[in-house]
Amino acid sequence: ETGVTQSPTHLIKTRGQQVTLRCSSQSGHNTVSWYQQALGQGPQFIFQYYREEENGRGNFPPRFSGLQFPNYSSELNVNALELDDSALYLCASSLAEQRGFSGNTIYFGEGSWLTVV
Amino acid sequence: DQQVKQNSPSLSVQEGRISILNCDYTNSMFDYFLWYKKYPAEGPTFLISISSIKDKNEDGRFTVFLNKSAKHLSLHIVPSQPGDSAVYFCAASRDTDKLIFGTGTRLQVFP
Numbered sequence: 001e002t003g004v005t006q007s008p009t010h011l012i013k014t015r016g017q018q019v020t021l022r023c024s025s026q027s028g029h030n031t032v033s034w035y036q037q038a039l040g041q042g043p044q045f046i047f048q049y050y051r052e053e054e055n056g057r058g059n060f061p062p063r064f065s066g067l068q069f070p071n072y073s074s075e076l077n078v079n080a081l082e083l084d085d086s087a088l089y090l091c092a093s094s095l096a097e098q099r100g101f102s103g104n105t106i107y108f109g110e111g112s113w114l115t116v117v
Numbered sequence: 118d119q120q121v122k123q124n125s126p127s128l129s130v131q132e133g134r135i136s137i138l139n140c141d142y143t144n145s146m147f148d149y150f151l152w153y154k155k156y157p158a159e160g161p162t163f164l165i166s167i168s169s170i171k172d173k174n175e176d177g178r179f180t181v182f183l184n185k186s187a188k189h190l191s192l193h194i195v196p197s198q199p200g201d202s203a204v205y206f207c208a209a210s211r212d213t214d215k216l217i218f219g220t221g222t223r224l225q226v227f228p
Contacts, residue, residue: 004160033215042121042206042218043161056215090160094214106214108153108160 003027004093004109012115013081021076021112025093029107031055032074034066035090037111043090049074081116088113120144121209123219130226136194138222140207143188147209151216152181152192155204164205165192197226 003026013019025032031050035043045058049068063079072093078085088111095105122141130136140150148169153161167174167181167190174181180193194201204223208216 031214035216035218040220042123042208042220043216045215045217048215056213058215092160092214106163106216108162110158110160 004091004107006089006091006109006112008112009110010113010115012117015081015083015116017081017116018077018079019081019114021078021089021091021114023074023076023091023093023109025072025074025091026107029093029095030072031094032068032072033092033094033106034074034076035092036060037088037090038084039087046076078114083116086114086116119220120147121207121217121219123205123207123222125222126220127223127225130197130224132199132226132228133196136192136197136201136224136226138192138194138205138207138224140190140192140219141188142190142209144209145185145188146211147217149210150181150183150190151208151210152179153206153208153218154201155206155221161206194224197224199226199228202226 005024007022033048034046037043046060047057048055052068065077067075090111091109151166152164154164155161165176165179183190202225204221206221207219
């Protein structure tokens, strides 16, 4: 168990609707990253939040937006849902100030499965 | 533009034998490479990593080899166990925690 929790675990939305996914990060972590994993693909970086500010963004349109709260939990919002948005959305938490990057300091949640119909 | 590639979507190995999972990358600026393991209905879990200044890193049954000139890395699992059956993702980064993943290789270890 990583201590990163995501909700909801599964949801179905209609094309054109909006969705909000939530993530509670590992205790003590101040950075949250969101990834989209489509079927048969690897996770794709959407964006990262550090101390409530966006800190890097992948190749995703502006209808993908996020928030990070003072307790470092985070939301991913997707507007005007499209069929291709159907995917597993993963949240990953980390501690930016931790010395050195070795990979074992990133913890992923179990993901939220979004189906757009 | 797939910067990290795993060209084998699946691999089947007998228990006790060696599993070798391969990964290629195109961006010579990557300085850290990682392997993650993913079971169904779970998030990816970190396995092992290697810095670009090294060519080998070993942790128990898991060893990662990096060939920078070929822009290729591989994960060796020996001996393979049925519990190793999962999807394995190779990922790369430029000294940050923003990861670029490959498409994954499904490993099946059979008795």
